[in-house]
Amino acid sequence: MNVVVTVQHAGHVHFFKHAIDELTRRGHDVRVFARDNEASIDLLECCNIEYEVLAGSSDSLLSLATAQATYEARLLRRALEFEPDVMTAIGGVAISHVASLVGARSVVFYDTEHATLIRRLAFPFADTVCTPDCFRDDIGSKQVRYPAYHELAYLHPDHFDPDEAVLEDVGLETDGDVVLVRLGDWSSSHDVGASGIEDPIALVEQLEADGAEVLLSTEGDLPDRLASRGFDLESDRFHDLLAAIDLYVGEGGTTAAECAALGTPAVYVSDLTLGYLDELESRYGLVVNCAGDGGTEKALEAARSMLAEPATEFQHRRMHLLTEKVNPTDVILEQLTGDPSAPPRGTDTAEAPPRNVG
Structure with a gap:
C-alpha cells in the first residue's frame, strides 16, 4: 500500500512513529509530510523518519489560514504524484480534503471535543474518524471508538522504558x-x-x-x-x-x-x-x-x-x-491496513527493510 501520514505538531510524530516503523517493516511505502514546526521537525530527525516540509509555521489565525492553504495545495500535488491508497493524520483537515480528490481513503484520529473549527473542516470529508471511547460527542456512522488514549501510542510499556537518570x-x-x-x-x-x-x-x-x-x-x-x-x-x-x-x-x-x-x-x-x-x-x-x-x-x-x-x-x-486499554498503534495499523499484526498478503517480512524510528 501507499500510505501518507501528515504531522503538524510533535505530538503527532509521537502518535504515529511506531506505526510508521511497522508499516515500513511490512513493506508498505510510507510518505510523511510536515509543517515547519521546530519541535516536530526536531523529533522527526531524532526518530530517523524521512519527511518533506510542505508549509511554514504560523503565529496567528490569519497566518494559520495562509499556511494551511499552502499546505493543502502542496499536499494535493504530492498525492497526485504518489497515488496513495490511504491518508491519515490527527485532526486531518488537509488529508480529508485531499484524499477525496485523489481517490484515497482518509482516516482521521482526534480526541479534542472543543476543537470545533478543525472538526467542522475535517470530519464531513473524512471516511473514518477514530476517537477514544471516552470522546463525549457522537460523530455518526463514520466514527470508530477504541479503548485507549493517544498518549498510549508511544508511552505504552510495549514501546517506552523510562531512563531513571x-x-x-x-x-x-x-x-x-x-x-x-x-x-x-x-x-x-x-x-x-x-x-x-x-x-x-x-x-x-x-x-x-x-x-x-x-x-x-x-x-x-x-x-x-x-x-x-x-x-x-x-x-x-x-x-x-x-x-x-x-x-x-x-x-x-x-x-x-x-x-x-x-x-x-x-x-x-x-x-x-x-x-x-x-x-x-x-x-x-x-x-x-x-x-x-x-x-x-x-x-x-x-x-x-x-x-x-x-x-x-x-x-x-x-x-x-x-488492563482496560489497548495499544493505539494496533488501532492505527488496523484502520490503515485492515490488520493490526499480520503483514500484507504476498509480503515476505524477512525481506522487508528494518527502520528504526526511535
Missing part, C-alpha cells in the same frame, strides 16, 4: 517531592479565549514553601521571577522526566494524560475540558481537573492532596488503566 541530568539531587509546572501559550486555534493558571508565581512559590522542588516548563518565555526554575533537557527525554517526577501541575492536557499513562499524578488547570481527562480523573484517579475561578488555589489544594498519597498507589492505578 533523568533527574540527575537536569541537576536535581533531592529526596523531596519534585513537581513539574508547565505553562501553555494559548495560541492554537482551539485554545483561543481559554485560560489556566492565573498566578504561576504564587503557585510555584507556595509549592516550594511546602518543601517541593519545582521545575518550570513553558511554551513561551519564563516569567522573570521564575526563570531560575527552568531547565535544559533534550526534547526526546521529556517523557523520561514525566516518569521520574512526583507530580505534574499544568495547563497542557496532553502532558497531563502523558503523566497518567506513566503513573505520575497530574493536576490539569484549564477551563477547556476534555473527555479523556474527565475519565482519567473519574475512573482511574490519576488526574485532577481544575477549572473556573480560583484555578490556582484549586490546583494547589489538589497538588497537596496527591503528594500526600504514596507513589505506589498511582502505579497501581496505572496498572488498572493498562
